Amino acid sequence: MPILTLRDYNKNMRKKAFYGLVTFISLMLTVWLTLYKPDNKATAPSAKSTTQTTADTTSTFNKQLYSIDQPGSIWWIVNKVRPVNPATYAPDDLVVPAVPLRVSAGDGEMRLRKEAATALEKLVQAATQDKINLMLASGYRSYQLQVAVYNANVQKYGQAGADKQSARPGTSEHQTGLAADMEPVSRQCETEQCFGDLPEGQWLAANAYKYGFVIHYQENKDAVTGYEYEPWHIRYVGTDLSTELHNQNNLTLEEFFDIVPDHQPY
Numbered sequence: 001m002p003i004l005t006l007r008d009y010n011k012n013m014r015k016k017a018f019y020g021l022v023t024f025i026s027l028m029l030t031v032w033l034t035l036y037k038p039d040n041k042a043t044a045p046s047a048k049s050t051t052q053t054t055a056d057t058t059s060t061f062n063k064q065l066y067s068i069d070q071p072g073s074i075w076w077i078v079n080k081v082r083p084v085n086p087a088t089y090a091p092d093d094l095v096v097p098a099v100p101l102r103v104s105a106g107d108g109e110m111r112l113r114k115e116a117a118t119a120l121e122k123l124v125q126a127a128t129q130d131k132i133n134l135m136l137a138s139g140y141r142s143y144q145l146q147v148a149v150y151n152a153n154v155q156k157y158g159q160a161g162a163d164k165q166s167a168r169p170g171t172s173e174h175q176t177g178l179a180a181d182m183e184p185v186s187r188q189c190e191t192e193q194c195f196g197d198l199p200e201g202q203w204l205a206a207n208a209y210k211y212g213f214v215i216h217y218q219e220n221k222d223a224v225t226g227y228e229y230e231p232w233h234i235r236y237v238g239t240d241l242s243t244e245l246h247n248q249n250n251l252t253l254e255e256f257f258d259i260v261p262d263h264q265p266y
């Protein structure tokens with residue numbers, strides 16, 4: 001057995017002290033982690049219950065909760081084969097949302113129905129927190145405005161060209177007061193498909209449903225919606241339906257309600 005020198009003895013003591021310290025730190029870490037665990041436990045079941053709720057909603061979603069035909073319904077579907085009726089319909093609760101606007105607040109196009117305006121404010125605020133600065137480019141469009149825009153386009157491009165540029169009067173979703181064209185505050189890719197590739201467009205695609213909006217005119221759904229891809233155009237339908245459509249792989253309104261037309265009128 002080797003003789004234990006004083007030096008060895010000190011070495012051993014230091015070693016013991018070191019391992020003691022390690023044990024103590026491990027113990028404290030365990031205590032700390034245990035104390036913080038209730039927090040994790042508190043969030044875990046709620047996350048689970050959310051998933052559960054979503055799954056339940058999917059199976060029992062009430063497609064009749066709101067009308068898709070009734071003017072003023074938040075699920076009202078207006079497209080090229082489902083024109084606004086009466087053609088001169090105008091919502092009675094239009095307001096200017098408190099968000100950055102493309103033109104002055106006095107311009108009638110900077111309005112949305114109250115419920116959609118409030119939802120848009122929340123959406124834009126959330127985007128700002130993620131350093132995404134969105135602006136309202138166009139909201140409500142009156143029948144008269146659609147007539148003026150369409151006629152100007154016919155003069156410029158002929159009828160076929162005009163049909164590609166703008167909806168025929170009375171068929172624009174913007175007349176419901178529930179549709180909004182969004183753009184970056186910088187106005188980059190304003191009403192152009194490249195908006196979909198910008199951080200602003202990507203944020204909108206990923207988050208709009210949380211505030212009750214859907215990207216109605218999705219990519220490669222021309223035959224379904226009657227429109228080419230418009231990543232900037234969002235439609236308010238409320239969070240029940242927007243979440244349901246999001247969970248169903250972004251089904252379009254026409255697909256979800258099984259009203260895809262056999263053919264587009266133009």
Ligand SMILES: [Zn+2]
Pocket residue numbers: 174179180181233234
């Ligand atoms: Zn639009």
